[in-house]
Amino acid sequence: MLYHLAMALEAYISALNVFQYITFRTILGVLTALGIALLIGPAVIQRLVLHQVGQQVRDDGPQTHLEKAGTPTMGGALILVAIAVSTLLWADLSNRFVWVALLVTLAFGLIGGVDDFLKLSRGNSQGLRARDKFLLQVVAALGAGAFLYMTAQDPVETSLVLPLFKDWIIPLGAFGFLLLTTLVIVGSSNAVNLTDGLDGLAIMPTVLVASGLAVFAYASGHHVFAEYLGIPSVHGVGELVIFCGAIVGAGLGFLWYNTYPAQVFMGDVGALSLGAALGVIAVSVRQEIVLFVMGGIFVLETLSVMIQVLSYKLTGRRVFRMAPLHHHYELQGWPEPRVIVRFWIVTVVLVLIGLAFLKVR
Template identity: 55%
Template sequence: MLYNLLVPLADEHIVFNLFRYLTFRSGGAVITALIICFVLGPRVIAWLRSKQGEGQPIREDGPEGHLLTKKGTPTMGGFLILLAITISTILWADLTNRYVWVVLGVTVGFGTIGFFDDYLKLTKRSSDGLPGRLKLLIQVIIGTGAALWVSYIAPPEMATHLAVPFFKDLLINLSWFFVPFAVFVMVGASNAVNLTDGLDGLAIVPVMIAAGCFAFIAYLVGNSFFATYLEVHNVPGTGELAVFCGALVGASLGFLWFNAPPAMVFMGDTGSLSCGGALGSIAVVTKHELVLGIIGGLFVLETVSVIVQVASFKLTGRRVFRMAPLHHHFEKKGWAEPTIVIRFWIIATILALIGLSTLKLR
């Protein structure tokens, strides 16, 4: 909004020229989202606590310690993240950029699904919210709409193509399969973050790391000069997503203030589904879907651990892990929660650096 209002005045007042620069506006989005979280966080948490009473229902089949340490903690803190992202993006982004609205639409749409899921869990005082199939169906519908929109507004030579990391000229035309592939990326990323969100601060920091990486990627991919220099595929207009990623970084950092162990609030499905959907949609728009699998490798590991556990138990009657997702396995082994969280953050950082290296290793 500020871009659209103030840039036309740049010729008369040179100070408004700052708003032309993505780096300035991305920084503004980070700070704005952070301030929103700091200012509204205590009020939102107090309101959630007053409405939820006993807080988020704790799974009885989960780690035993959770029944003692996490009981009474309110959930749906992802509403704060969504609020900060939405306000910051609208304030600092170029609102004529359609990619911004695609990503924001997926983020809010998936967050709304998570909100109703959290609401049902609270009202029923059960860890069961929306039926899994219904939740997945709505995600697929939103993802399909976003994928079709992306294929419509993207350059024809990139609309339905998949870029392969480490190869500078390799583009695979997925044709009609692009839509289901893009939906898989968005829905998969959303649910992968949801599975990872099981310990205080565990999911939000990898989300912040991935958002920071994709802010950099979006900026480079959207800039023809840098894209040519790095020999990555230029997708004009995607640079504006650096502003959205900045808002996501700021919102994540602000939420971490309240979610750090011991957590004052959980993000719930409201936050995890929306953050994962945001990362997935950004990857689809910037043509870095496969790189998301590296940068968000921690989310992939957590998801694979669940798939392996379920498949092994159904086929052999035996469990590979003491409990899935993977972070619960280490809890069962006796690792302290902060140890698991910090070590997983380290893994997320290493994977992010590997993912960023694909920009140059071609």
């Protein structure tokens, strides 16, 4: 909104032309989202405590987690507010990528919010039935995929781009594109949700991956940079840098209250929406495989659950002491802060590897 106001007044106040630069608006987006999260955080936490919106803790988990019972959850609503307001203020609202990213994020946030509400109202960890939640996620992801496919302006926007190779672009067609988009968005959403089990464990990797994807969005949206780097040039996708900046700012603001020992948890309303946001950004910039690399921690957490379930069903034995993976290390004796920080460090390395794909082609 402020971007459009500045552009309207540019003819009268020449200094306002600075708002046409994505980099400048991204900085404003980060600071705005950070400021909103820091300012309203205490009030949100106080209201959650007032309404007894407390976390339900599994009895079979690490015993150190029992003291977390009752910690306010659904703090992800704070993240969504900060992202939405910052994006609406500083992004170009005529841009299709901005709207699909924002609406997908809010849709998955709504699904997560209903799931959290049901858990709290029932007094246990059973929210939406897995089948119902998955169906709602698929519908939202398919809607995003259909929109992106129908509004695509270049064949590369609906093709699979393989990193490390300049000319390896595989046309997907309507079915293939919708399938890939759904797998990426739904998979990313649930992967972040599985990772959200320790204080600050999920939010910092999300911030780091969003920062990495922002670089790809900026380069892909700039025709000269995209041609030089050998990555897909997608007209208008550069505007997603502001959206990525909003995620970074909101995530850091939330981490202020979510760092160990956490004052608030994000809940499904935050985890599902943030994962979906990363997924839709990756699809928009045609870097789904890069997301797989940068978000390696999310992938490992998901694989640990799949391996654990499959092994137990087939052999009756568990591969890990407990899944997801972070609980395995806890039960091996790692203090919670050690698990968190080491997972952060691994994510930094993986994001750097992902960024290296910009030149190694």
